[in-house]
Amino acid sequence: MNEKVYWKMRDGNLISVDDMDINHLRNVLKIVLKNRQTVIKQIVKSKRPSFVLHGDMATQFNSSQHDTDEYDESLLNL
Numbered sequence: 001m002n003e004k005v006y007w008k009m010r011d012g013n014l015i016s017v018d019d020m021d022i023n024h025l026r027n028v029l030k031i032v033l034k035n036r037q038t039v040i041k042q043i044v045k046s047k048r049p050s051f052v053l054h055g056d057m058a059t060q061f062n063s064s065q066h067d068t069d070e071y072d073e074s075l076l077n078l
Contacts, residue, residue, distance in 0.1 A: 006014040007028055020028070053059050 005017045007017055007020070008014055015024075017025070017028075053062055
């Protein structure tokens with residue numbers, strides 16, 4: 001990988017990832033992992049249906065399906 005990759009610091013300055021010391025790299029990784037979990041939770045929350053069922057057939061069909069809170073975590077591996 002010959003292209004330079006930059007990290008934008010809190011103060012707005014850009015720093016090359018290649019020039020970071022090990023402690024800075026650890027902190028960046030922690031931020032990335034924390035933000036990833038937040039994004040996954042937002043995706044799962046936004047995928048939940050927001051509709052109203054009308055009629056007995058619709059209600060019966062819906063209750064026969066899997067729980068809406070369950071999801072396949074393998075689909076969320078970004």
